[in-house]
Amino acid sequence: xxxxxxxxxxxxxxxxxxxxxxxxxxxxxxxxxxxxxxxxxxxxxxxxxxxxxxxxxxxxxxxx
Numbered sequence: 598x599x600x601x602x603x604x605x606x607x608x609x610x611x612x613x614x615x616x617x618x619x620x621x622x623x624x625x626x627x628x629x630x631x632x633x634x635x636x637x638x639x640x641x642x643x644x645x646x647x648x649x650x651x652x653x654x655x656x657x658x659x660x661x
Contacts, residue, residue, distance in 0.1 A: 605613075620627040 620630060
């Protein structure tokens with residue numbers, strides 16, 4: 598996943614520090630949140646469809 602297309606400027610780093618300060622202390626939870634941010638960037642913001650539909654782990658598709 599390539600996000601950055603140019604060298605980050607000082608304000609980019611300040612913004613990243615501000616967002617990182619809002620992440621939970623639990624490292625696993627923080628990684629999950631960052632992973633989901635990547636999904637948002639790749640799908641919602643780029644107006645494309647995810648390669649695989651996102652489903653809750655406790656929901657089964659209806660095959661009726």
